[in-house]
Amino acid sequence: MGGRWTWRLAALPGVAWLSIFFLVALYAVVSVAFGNQDTLSQPVPFWNPLDWNVGYVLEALRNIWHGGPFLTAFLRTFEFVAIAMALSLAIGYPVAYYAARHAGRWKGLVLLLLIVPFWINYLMRMLAWINLLSPDGWGTRVLHDIGIERVFITLGLLSTRGGWLDGQQSTVLIALVYGYIPFLILPLFVALDRIDQRHLEAARDLGATPLSAFLRVTLPLSVPGILAGLVLVALPMFGDYYTPDLVCAAPKCNMIGNQIDQLTRQGSEKVTGAVLTIMLALLLLALMFYYLRTTRRAGTASAST
Amino acid sequence: MGHPKDRSELTRRQLLRGAAGAAVGIGAGGLLSGCENTTTPVGASGGGPAGKAGQLVVEKPLGPGGLPLPRPDNAVTWAITDSNQPISEGRPTERGPLKVYNYADYVDPAMVKKFQQEFHTSVQIATYNSADEAIAKLAAGAVAFDVIIGLTGSNIVNLIAQRLLQPLNHAYLPNLAQNIWPQLQDPFYDRGSRYTVPYVVWNDGIGWRNDVIKTDIAAMDVPWEIFWHSKPYRGRVGVLDDKRDALSMPMQRVAMHKGIAPDLNTEDRGLIDSAERELSQLNGICNVKVTITDYQTLPEGKTVLHHSWSGDLLSGAFYYMPKGVKPDVLSYWGPPSNGVVQNDFLCIGRASKSPVLAHRFLNFLLDEKNAYSNFVDFVGYTPPQKAIDAPALVKRGLIPKSLSDAVVRPDQFAANQELLQLSVEGERLWDDAWSRFKAG
Secondary structure: OHHHHHHHHHHHHHHHHHHHHHHHHHHHHHHHHOOEEOOOOOEEOOOOHHHOOOHHHHHHHHHHHOOOHHHHHHHHHHHHHHHHHHHHHHHHHHHHHHHHHHOHHHHHHHHHHHHHHHHOOHHHHHHHHHHHOOOOOHHHHHHHHOOHHHHHHHOOOOOOOOOOOOOOHHHHHHHHHHHHHHHHHHHHHHHHHHOOHHHHHHHHHOOOOHHHHHHHHHHHHHHHHHHHHHHHHHHHHHHOOHHHHHHOOOHHHOOHHHHHHHHHHHOOOHHHHHHHHHHHHHHHHHHHHHHHHHHHHHHHHHHHO | OOOOOOOOOOOOOOOOOOOOOOOOOOOOHHHHEOEOOOOOOOOOOOOOOOOOOOOOOOOOOEOHHHOEOOEOOEOOOOOOOOOOOOOOOOOOOOOOOEEEEEEOOOOOHHHHHHHHHHHOOOEEEEEEOOHHHHHHHHHHOOOOOOEEEEEEOOOHHHHHHOOOEOOOOHHHOHHHHHHEOHHHHOOOOOHHHOOEEEEEEEEEEEEEEOOOOOOOHHHOOOHHHHHHHOHHHOOOEEEEOOHHHHHHHHHHHHHHHHOOOOOOOOOOHHHHHHHHHHHHHHHHHHOOEEEOOHHHHHHHOOOOEEEEEHHHHHHHHHHOOOOOOOHHHEEEEOOOOOOEEEEEEEEEEOOOOOHHHHHHHHHHHHOHHHHHHHHHHHHOOEOOEOOOOHHHHHHOOOOOHHHHHHOOOHHHHHHOEOOOOOOHHHHHHHHHHHHHHHHO
């Protein structure tokens, strides 16, 4: 009994912290979204749910329904995030697989190298890329020399040689993948590392080729890791606005995060900014629940075996 | 409309305001009535000033507490109340420290040092990133600032309504009458400079790299036309990331073609929407970027043509030229009339603990020599000093001839328009158009 109370007390600071800095802040955003604005276009939050005004929410929904700029931004965000997720998985899976299975005594070093980018602030890394990708930058030269630039131009993903910063969507995608891929690799590495080798040995004993052993044992067992990784990269990507800002800045790279940034900081429409924030949060919440459900199911499944 | 220094935390020395994004599409709010618990958003109910084309000045909306929003045709004299009197004459100067609230990198540290030595005091500077942030923090009253730098005529109603400023005693400010352009000694937003004194002025123009673009843009009949002929520079062309500044640019272009004066504070939906359509053409023509980092990208050659604030070209020339590139590769043109000009001001916080020292600081910054050094050694934005003019600066080799237009002249200031706060409904029309442009 006493032990239980000790733990409850120990959890108190964390709970208080979350309540103040997360729940109260979130409630403030909700109150602004369901509030109104004064004659100087400043938001007037309605704190009492009984007073809530749904006018701004309906207007945002109507904008989306009628194919307005919010829909354009939401669709573009989905497109960018989907492509970036697919690319991250295609690049990240082999890396995680190698680190978990074949790195041997270099495993620690490989892991360290994967974590190193975290030591540098995301923004700093993006600012570095601006210099690397400028027409005479090292990155541009390397991409040219190893032929990637030509591939991009052939595929119509880049309009001119060395034009990575000329407002290209492909540059935003590359930057998103680069920026968030460690979030995918690390959980995937853990999932792959945890797979019991004996399952694979059993598969091989029963006559499976390496490929079918991978497809029928390793891949299914790593699904929770894949999902965890994908959710972890998708969450920040959905809210990102500074990556398109820094490496593109053209309207065709505009994501929903940019809309919110614009509305809350520059525009006179802070209430609508709050509405979009809530919409995005609900979307991410759904994604999070899906993730929790799948991991819990996977957890019970592995516990029952 | 936005202050050039309104920037978020994204860039290196100065800060980049998060570009891209958009505002809201607001339809006819009338549709919403009828739903229970649905309040029609302010200003969304049809009617209003829309449709009054050609009107030179918008209707005058009221600010908080029913105070008027100042307009050139509706200049405002702010009352001095019994409970908030200016300090009396002849008081001794306090020892400080002087607490200053300012944008980052918006006053020359050498000037601050000089002031400290002259008045045997210390100056503590706190910074803000946007006017909204500044006013919110001033209103919260956590810190009693003595001097606030960088707010504009659009903020003054808020400052007065929330009683954040103390009136000035001009006996401590002889440099105001002596050095400052007469028109800014008595601005429409604060007749008689009762609460504020001007700091710097700027205009909206075109910055370009004359080593890449051989067209003499300044000599064109309609210089703004260059943006619609910028296909050769695709990907290296930018417009200001500010709804009012950016959308007023195509408005100026059309008016220049027709030889008429535009109303850059219009609330006419037709004019605003057609400006948006014209601006959106630039997406196809040059894949236009929407940024306020031109002070850096033009010197570095990452952009070669940019819709710019005058001061950014000069600070670019002062600080951001890469090794081996001379500042005379930068050119600037600002419209002689019917374009955009803005100014900001210095003021004293109501709760100032060193009001005499604060007056001394204001007067110090209005001093001809100090204003001059602050301008050419650091800020790059023109102080409205009678004695400062571009030819003299060019002659002394301080700025290249190609940038002489970036020094705003008093006649130019008078013949251009300020972007002013609109009614809520008007703001929404601009936001709506901006949103469509930014969504691409």
